Amino acid sequence: MTYYITTILVYLGIDVLAIWGLNVQYGLCGVYNFGFILFQASGAYTAAILTLGPSSGNGGYQSYFFGASLPFPLPILVAGVVAAIIGVIFGLLTRRVGEDYLAVLTFVLAVVAILVVSAAVSFLNGPAGLSSVPQPLTSVLHVSLIAYSWLYVVFVALVCLLAYFSLRLLARAPLGRVMRAVRENEKAAASVGKNVGGLRIFALAYGGALAGISGALLVLFISTWSPGSWEYAETLTAFSAIIVGGTGNLYGAALGAFVVQILIFELPRFLPQVSAANLVGSLQWIVIGVLTLGFMWWRPQGLLPERKRSYDISWPVRQRTVRPIGTTPAGGVEMERE
Amino acid sequence: MTSGVGVDRKGQATRGGELVVEGLRREFGGTVAVDDLTFAVRPGEIVGLVGPNGAGKSTALAVIAGVLPASKGRVLFNGQQITGHLPHKLARAGLVRIPQISQEFGRLTTLENLCVAAPHQRGERFRSAWLPRRSWAGQEDAVIREAFELLERFNLAAKANDYAETLSGGQKRLLELARALMVKPSLLLLDEPMAGVNPRFMETVEDCLEEVRRSGVSLLIVEHRLDSVERLCDRVIVMAQGRVLAEGTMAELREMPPVVEAYLVG
């Protein structure tokens, strides 16, 4: 039972980190990236091949390119960098393609990526994916399985905490504000001299890095990673999480990750077994679909909407505390920040 | 009306930017919207650009502002060639276009709409995602103060902490004007600033524009409302079929038969 709890907590932390990455891209900067899952996938693969060592080792039953055995935090850091680079590439594509087509382009890229990885077996071991990825520091830490799991939970929590502080800084800084401006109206942002293309690239790179790190953390915990884990439906789930939880709000995104990615998939475990296993699987997806459509219709700003930033004119200028006030034209309740 | 003296971002006295358009041409898909357009806006002037529908006025503004590419000809701003430069580059050089339909940042507050427009913000650098607040806090305070002052000048201070999308049409127009001023421009291109503005509000807008000129900004205004044009503009350029038909003050133009025939009613 405890092992189950630790696993869930690790998954939660990883999902929250990934959704925060999506929040930087989509929630803050308004980039329509339907290839989001690729960032987490690239992070996972990078961490895996940098931990497994050269493919010829271990009897060579998995084939992949490169391969090294880098010491502990390095694979994770490199994973973040690789994902960031992919973010830059996506950002450059964004400049080329109009808003209208960016979503479908990124969707197609995600589909193509899976096809290529599955077909080019020597690249990343094809459809079978990579497995037997050693968990970090097991040779140094001689602890029980349960204790290791708890340590991993703490580790993931620390990473999330670091990310949280950085994202809060980002949100309050003029950088966050200008990214929101790009989200609201990119032409107006350009007309007042802002570098829209560069800002989008940054959003994709930084958000992507967070997703990449989440992928690295995941693969180092569960030891396997295959194309089945990153189909386009995963991006759809991520967007469901952020739509339900709240776009543009760190707590909302975290809540969305919990509700959509953890709650809905884990709840059936605790309910009495009423029908065939695969029926439950289908039902979960239907519930997510209906939930997302429902929120898009009745509460598009999500459970915890983006908060308004208010200022006092008195010296020194500081952001002030205001009680929640009435409704916006969109029909939601705005909560002002404190 | 005399041109005013203002202060540019280097702190030097300025009389407003100078715009020279030479032989500008814009064609697309067989239609020629702008054809051999040549005129100038001198420092500190308010110039009106009038003409019948389809004369190419808005297109001309869009080409000058870099929103549309020019097929031929060139545009000089303060002596520099700016033909084909993109909008964000022009904004940094001091040229801002305010389009016909208000383009506010809806889910940013009125104050944020202004703050975001301030140029050269240290807090907008990418490293702000990891550096502590004090690396940009000082400059930010100054920006906020400047924004508040502008809001007060334009009588929008009461709405400072409301989302810009809740403003009325006329208020959005003023907001966009104020936002453009945050960039410290020397030339503003305005595409029908009076369109959709409540008639009782128009004099306020006109007063604001006049004040803007006095602070050292040249204005090129495309407008259909000839009474506003008459009250504001030093000089008026009449466009028809993509080129300049005539130039002069409103009084002079009324005396020209081709202008009256093509466009003016009384």
Place this chain on the structure above:
Amino acid sequence: MSILISAVGFGLVTAAVTALAAVGFTLQVGISNVFNFSYGAVMITGTYIGYAVNSAGGGLAAACLAGAAAGAVLSALANRLLFVRFIGRGVNRFGMLIVCLQFAVIVQNLLQAIAGDTFFTYNLSAEPPIGFLKSVDFILDPTQVTIIILAVVVIAGLTLLLEMTRLGRAMRATAGNSSLARACGIRTARIIDITWLISGGLCGLAGVIFGYSVGAFQSSSGTDFLTVVFAATMLGGLGRPLGAALGALVIGIAMSVLAVYIQSDMTQVAALGILILIILFRPRGLFGSAVSTKELAT
């Protein structure tokens, strides 16, 4: 050489299925300005229904009719109850992509829940290839030839409808400029419904013959196929039915011929590669019109 020719022959079958699907898809893009990515799910519903009819003893014709009817009804309902409403709310292209994909997920999982999670296979009795075709190296059996002829006939019929009839003209007018069409007295709401019924029928029909031509399918096969359909549509130019059909022809044959030289999984990559290039460099495709001057007011 004969391998190439038979590859072309087989490519014609793929092209036939893709063309029917692409024509329906492009009609929907034209009339509602939305990339309906739930099209694949509706298509696979048609496949399931066709399979059910076939299993109950019905022939190809009965299966086609049933599938087309199901596709028509499902599409028209989806538009009326879902798409129109969200578009009316001001949801942008990206939001609509999510709406369509979530709808697809719901449909696919409903199918899975009802019919089970397995792969379904047609056990068609192996038909010998048609004699005179075999002599010119086209290795096609009667069912495949029927599919090709069916696609040609249906698309020709649709083209005639669009070009020659009042209904067709009304459809084209509404797709081109719906407010202008309404001002001219066209009952655009009804025309939109009819367009979705027709395109949905094409979708369902394509689903049925998809099942017959690939032989094995599961609930997610529709969305996999959708990317190829989308490639054909973009190649031909959005909103152009004949263009979509031509695009399907090109892609179908190209994929089939390529399969002779490279791994068959990579042929889909090739088709999608073409799609990516089109989006990046020529979104109007072969026959679409150039994008008009940007809205100056903004």
